[in-house]
Amino acid sequence: MKNNSLLVNGIAIALLAINAAQAADAPVSGGSLTWGVTTEPSCFDPHRSSQQAAFFVARNYIDSLIAKKTDGTFAPWLATEWSISPDGKEYTYKLREDVVFHDGEKFDAAAVKANFDFIFKPENAATAVSLLQTFDHAEVVSPYVVKLVLSKPDSSFLESTSNVKLGLISPKALEKGDLCGGGRALAGTGPFIFEGYTRGQSAVFVRNPAYKWGPGNAAHDGPAYLDRVTFRFLPEYAVRTGALTSGQVDLIEGVQPTDAPLFAEQPGFKLLVGPSGASTSFTFNINYTRSPADDARVRRALRDGFDLEPIVKQVYLGTVPRAWSIIGPANPAYNKALVGSWGNDIAGANRLLDEAGWTGRDSEGFRTKDGKRLSIEVGYPQPYVRDNRDILIQGVQASLRKNVGLDLNLRLITAGEYAKNNANGTWTIYPNTDNPSDPARELWDMLGSKGFLYANIPNPDPVITGQIDEALASTDPVRKRELTDAVQKRGVDQAFIVPLFAPSWFLAAKSTVNGLSFEAGLDSPSSAYDFWIAKK
């Protein structure tokens, strides 16, 4: 029923477009769009990619079983309906019967099973396997009904099936092997078909004319409006801005706050500010098992020894809010009780450090104990540095030095060095925003005992890891909410984490580009499915 009404809607919109070609607010089909983006995907295969900044590209050719809506609930997509068994271990999806992959293969329960089997097999080394921690096996119930069976209840699993990382690729393409290089070989069911990729320059997608299975969270149904979408990789801020102001591209993401006035309310342009860290805030994750941060007093002094508000305001010119919790303020699971509950207590921070025995001072004014300087390193992997986050950390660094004599030692390291530190559990402070997923799963990633940060650390805090494990296993949403709130609170109370700001996505476009939005499931710009270009 729902799909029928959507289809009718789609036809109605199409008719409207034909009848009222002059009407500015009716979507029209046709045209090409060039999108200047910051990050070139190092791998186009969503099962294997791990770049948060590149997933929205994959959304153009990859569909999922279900779609996440901005209120945190789910809408049908390739699955028309789904059910969860009372014990929380069996997820059954009823699939659409009219879906075809870009290479002509039929989409059915066997194809879904093939995808989950592929990701789950260790030798395929799909990074998406991190979402299948509790997955046991997939069963084809009937040609268009598939059942995913878990080894234990996992409240994050439903959301995982909406994630682009578990998106569906033609089984024939999977068999052929490595799809990182993109192109036609990477056959999904999405609204656009992968036409070609020139490394270092661009990736091109053309409309999938057969598309009629748009997600329930989209603004229209049927094929995409645009004939063609080109992603141009322009890593420099100034170059992206100039490319748009001179009309050489139609849309850019990653606009610097200082450039925002060039586009906001300017004739011929528009500026969109994306979801405010609906997923996780940009956060210092402190390795609380390593000296000197194994002392809670030192961590709390770091948390409270500076005034975050003016630093964030200065770096981002008031365009983004400071953070209070590791979960972003736009996320339904945000613990609002944390607002105003911590930070900027310089006298208290100094008292804590005195108590902890850091009473000496060296020639540069830093606190010392037994001749050792109070120094904690921030190891920031260089490839992940974006939107002035290094400058923000430098601001915190200067404040901590002046206010409490703590040496926050920012080091930009290579991804390789970080991987090594992570594998040995020797990372110090890791600053990041996490990929979007279920809130309990996000907290598990950053603070859980086997999440990607603490996996190689022998004895993480049993209270917080216990709360996270319980939240993941809980099938009761009320209890789950209590637990995720408690984890956010304990993380800040114990200063395991110091949330800094809630990042937003800045999009700027020519005023003729319409239908821009942000996707809840990605916490980033949506795919170009709803985009259309007005004929002025």
Place this chain on the structure above:
Amino acid sequence: MWFRIISRLFTSLVVAWASVTATFVALHALPGRIQDILAGDLEYPGLREAIAAEWGLNRSLPEQYFDFLFRIFRGDFGTSYVLRQPVIEVVGSQLLPTVELALTAGVLAVVIAGGIALLTAGRGNFSREIASVVELVFASTPVFWLGILLLMAFSFNLRWFPVSGAEGWKSIVLPSITLALPTAGLLTQVLREAMEKTLDQPFVTTVRARGVGEFIIRWRHVLRHALLPAVTLGGWLIGGLLGGAVITEKVFGRPGLGTVTLGAVLTHDVPVVLTVVLLAAFIHVAASTLLDILYVLIDPRLRAQ
């Protein structure tokens, strides 16, 4: 003369072989197991075993060495485990745009340097003073900054050239100028220095005494003498052009080795890094061989020996 050229070609082969050997030795001298080094940041079951099998790591060192030599000779540079593609595909597809850019920039640099030197050589003249200040500015301007400035002027404001990519001749104009100017700055200084030395030679006075015009003197007689040091420097500058290409490609969003190399270093993609290092060595060998042969053609004294 032919003996000279052939023996030069032979030594270049030896140098190329030595660089392959050095790469092999370096790989084995690095601390840690080879399969860990080649895997980069990746960690998944079966990966180390697959690498060990692909590289024949269970065999004796000499066997591995000859296998490595033979593979490079065949053009098989292994697999990038990070990008999950054969290295030759990754690097091969990026080679042409970089060579195009470096060559255009190289030619441009030589033309600019030759032209300016020809016109301004000669002590105590005003145009020379101005030119040498401009050269100094170009030689010391960061490529990154120069690129952005050129883009602002000629792409964003005047809209004569596209901002990015490598499609059509227009897209190579700004990047190649960006890359050529610092090189030209250096080259002009050397070329003029050499020309000025030659202008002081007695034979120039003789030619002048025959009533030959100043420009002809410079173009036909002096320039040739000044070419030798410039050619020597030119060989060295090829390295600079390749290095500068890394940044230029990034600023202009151009495909090329720069993007690939930077990514490979940051992600510990050792097979790709090794291939780029080898490639750079081969290009240097080829360039210096070519230049040495050019010497022979430029300088008749070398031919006579």
